[in-house]
């Protein structure tokens with residue numbers, strides 16, 4: 255089973271490490287691997303060059319020890335993502351099966367920046383407005399999926415990518431549609447899902463945890479709600495400290511307390527929206543990403559994000575308080591809070 259320690263499971267893999275066995279290999283007769291970028295629960299993400307166009311791309315390869323049915327997930331992933339035409343879902347370029355390697359691959363636009371897990375790992379929370387904007391942009395991607403009849407089913411910080419564009423503009427993009435399925439197809443049980451794929455149960459909805467067969471967009475709304483709570487609170491609202499079973503039991507039977515209880519500084523109208531995402535009963539939640547987006551949009555002036563918005567965070571006491579978002583490089587510094595203005599400038603340089 256994949257690691258279940260909350261922080262370990264959430265944290266983004268180290269970028270830039272070399273995968274000597276595959277660097278230089280040409281996949282699918284077209285994509286030459288340059289370096290390994292990240293390795294997730296199921297696949298390894300490489301940077302590659304499209305030899306036809308010269309474009310730098312990201313190539314997800316299924317682990318070579320993947321089972322046949324796991325390899326089919328990449329096909330499903332390609333299918334789901336190709337159906338979604340929005341800047342808030344990573345763009346698929348190609349997919350196929352590499353004969354020599356005996357592995358399925360998926361080619362995507364190469365994103366610069368880092369995933370939300372990487373940003374959150376060393377800090378204890380983001381500013382309220384930033385969190386709402388991240389939520390709104392994620393909803394735009396999720397709305398496209400829901401409108402096309404797909405559920406994401408694996409929303410968590412590691413699958414929300416903060417894509418760095420020109421001038422420091424940040425776009426939230428959903429990645430990893432490996433668990434996505436058309437809404438009417440059969441669902442697997444949670445133990446299968448967790449053992450094979452999810453890596454962390456922290457963002458599962460109660461109905462996923464129960465293994466319900468008929469989950470719907472409200473399950474994604476729940477998971478996104480937990481992501482937003484995690485961004486504000488600095489930790490997921492429930493942890494695995496007491497073990498997996500107590501966690502699942504609480505997830506399936508206990509309503510989370512209102513965000514106001516833990517964070518009195520969060521305005522009641524913000525808490526009301528996020529609390530409604532994380533209701534135990536699906537019927538009490540927003541019915542879809544579109545409905546949640548409407549409410550989030552009413553709370554913010556714009557959903558535009560800039561690297562400077564990501565500087566606004568509260569450091570974890572004592573250590574590792576900041577992260578520099580710059581082309582996937584993570585720089586961590588150790589200090590005691592509060593982080594100084596000078597440190598902030600060094601870590602998030604202005605790109606204007």
Ligand SMILES: Nc1ncnc2c1ncn2[C@@H]1O[C@H](COP(=O)(O)OP(=O)(O)O)[C@@H](O)[C@H]1O
Nearest residue numbers: 292294295296297299312362364365369412430
């Ligand atoms: N197109 C991309 N460009 C750059 N990095 C990416 C891209 N897609 C994914 N990643 C990084 O790789 C990690 C693992 O990819 P993901 O698709 O989530 O694989 P897994 O199914 O193994 O979790 C992501 O958390 C993200 O940090």
Ligand SMILES: [Mg+2]
Nearest residue numbers: 294412413430
């Ligand atoms: Mg992932």
